[in-house]
Amino acid sequence: MRPDARVGAAISILDEILAGQPAEQALLRWSRNSRFAGSGDRAAIRDLVFQALRRRNSCASLGGAMTGRGLMIGLCRLNGQDPATVFTGQGHAPQVLSQTEALAQGGEAVDLPDWVLPMWRDSLGDAWQQVADAMGERAPVWLRVNPAMSDPDKATRSLAQDGVSVAASPLLATALRVEAGERQVNRSAAYQQGMVELQDLSAQLACAALPDIGAGRVLDYCAGGGGKALAIAGAQPRAKITAHDANEQRMADLPLRAKRAGAGIVAEQPKGSFDLVVADVPCSGSGTWRRTPDAKWRLDEAGFHRLLDLQQRIMAEAAAFVAPGGVFAYMTCSVLEDENGGQVDRFLTANPDFRQEARHFWTPLTASDGFFCAVLRKG
Numbered sequence: 001m002r003p004d005a006r007v008g009a010a011i012s013i014l015d016e017i018l019a020g021q022p023a024e025q026a027l028l029r030w031s032r033n034s035r036f037a038g039s040g041d042r043a044a045i046r047d048l049v050f051q052a053l054r055r056r057n058s059c060a061s062l063g064g065a066m067t068g069r070g071l072m073i074g075l076c077r078l079n080g081q082d083p084a085t086v087f088t089g090q091g092h093a094p095q096v097l098s099q100t101e102a103l104a105q106g107g108e109a110v111d112l113p114d115w116v117l118p119m120w121r122d123s124l125g126d127a128w129q130q131v132a133d134a135m136g137e138r139a140p141v142w143l144r145v146n147p148a149m150s151d152p153d154k155a156t157r158s159l160a161q162d163g164v165s166v167a168a169s170p171l172l173a174t175a176l177r178v179e180a181g182e183r184q185v186n187r188s189a190a191y192q193q194g195m196v197e198l199q200d201l202s203a204q205l206a207c208a209a210l211p212d213i214g215a216g217r218v219l220d221y222c223a224g225g226g227g228k229a230l231a232i233a234g235a236q237p238r239a240k241i242t243a244h245d246a247n248e249q250r251m252a253d254l255p256l257r258a259k260r261a262g263a264g265i266v267a268e269q270p271k272g273s274f275d276l277v278v279a280d281v282p283c284s285g286s287g288t289w290r291r292t293p294d295a296k297w298r299l300d301e302a303g304f305h306r307l308l309d310l311q312q313r314i315m316a317e318a319a320a321f322v323a324p325g326g327v328f329a330y331m332t333c334s335v336l337e338d339e340n341g342g343q344v345d346r347f348l349t350a351n352p353d354f355r356q357e358a359r360h361f362w363t364p365l366t367a368s369d370g371f372f373c374a375v376l377r378k379g
Contacts, residue, residue, distance in 0.1 A: 001041045004086045004093035010048040014068030023294035053293035054136045061106030115301045123337040134364035139290045141178040143196040144204050146234045148262045150195035162188035175201050194260040202362040202371035207231035216275030221318040226254035233263035243267045273323035280331040281311045287333040287370020315347050328376045335370035344374045
C-alpha cells in the first residue's frame with residue numbers, strides 16, 4: 001500500500017473508534033476485511049491510528065474536525081507535513097482538502113479529557129505538562145532479564161543474533177530497553193527460551209522494590225497475565241508464589257509463561273496467610289495511556305469513581321491474606337493521586353494495624369510508564 005492509501009485506511013478505522021469501537025477491535029476488523037494488506041501495511045496503519053489517538057485533541061484542532069479525516073489532516077500538520085501532498089484524491093488516497101480544511105487555523109491542545117485535567121495537574125504539580133507531552137509519544141519496549149535462565153550480557157548477545165538491539169537501564173541491571181527490532185522479540189531465541197520477558201521498566205522497578213521474603217509465601221492477588229508473579233519468581237527463587245485473578249481467563253497464558261521462565265507459580269484460589277501480598281489493582285491506566293491511547297478517551301468520570309470503589313474493595317480483600325508481620329504491596333499503573341496515595345491514606349486510616357514502609361512513584365520523566373507502589377507492613 002502507498003503511504004497515502006495507508007492514511008485513507010487510518011481514517012476509516014479512526015471513524016469507527018470515534019463512534020465507540022475499541023481501537024484493537026477496529027484495527028482487527030479492518031485487517032480481516034483487508035487481506036491485501038501486508039504485515040508492514042498493518043503495522044504502519046496501526047502506528048498512524050495510535051499517533052492520532054495519543055494527540056487526539058491537538059490533531060482535531062489542527063485538522064479542523066473531530067473525525068478520522070480531521071485527525072489525519074491534523075497529524076500531517078503536527079508532523080510538519082503539508083496534508084495537501086497526501087490528500088490528493090488519486091488512486092486510494094483521501095479526497096483533496098476542502099477550502100475549510102485547507103484554511104484550518106487550529107493549534108496544539110492539551111491531549112487529555114477535560115474532566116481529567118484538574119486531577120492531572122494536582123497529582124503531578126509542575127511536571128504535569130511534561131508528563132502529558134510524554135504521553136503523546138510512542139512508548140518504549142522494555143524487557144526483563146530472567147535471572148533463572150540468563151544474565152543481562154548473555155541475553156543481550158542472544159537478542160542481537162536475532163536482530164534485536166537493546167540498551168541496559170542505569171536504574172536496574174535486569175532491565176533492557178529495545179532500541180531496534182522490537183517486532184522480532186517474540187520470535188527471538190532469548191524470548192522463546194525464557195531468558196527475557198516483556199515488562200515495562202517502571203513495573204520492574206516496583207517489583208524490585210519489594211522486600212525479599214526468602215522461602216515465604218507470596219500472593220499476586222490481581223495477577224492478570226502474571227508479569228509481577230514472574231518478576232518476583234525471578235528475583236526471589238525460593239518464594240512459594242500463588243497467582244489469583246477474579247477473572248481466571250486473564251491468567252490463561254500464565255502456566256506456559258511460568259514453564260518457559262522456569263518459575264514454580266501456582267494459579268489457584270488463595271488459602272491461608274501470606275508473607276507478601278501484591279495487588280496491582282484495576283485503575284484508570286493513566287500511566288500507560290501512550291500504549292493504549294483510546295483508553296483515556298473511553299474512560300469517563302463515572303467510570304473513574306467506580307474504579308476508586310473497586311480499588312478500596314480489593315485492598316480490603318487482599319489485605320485480609322497478609323500474615324502478621326507480612327507485607328501488602330499496593331500498585332497501580334496510574335499517575336492520579338486519587339488512585340495512589342489517596343487510596344493508601346484511606347486504607348491506613350481504616351486499618352491501623354498496617355504502617356507504611358515505602359511509597360514509590362514513577363513517570364516517563366523518571367523511568368518509563370506512570371506507576372505507583374506503596375509497601376505496607378502489618379503489625
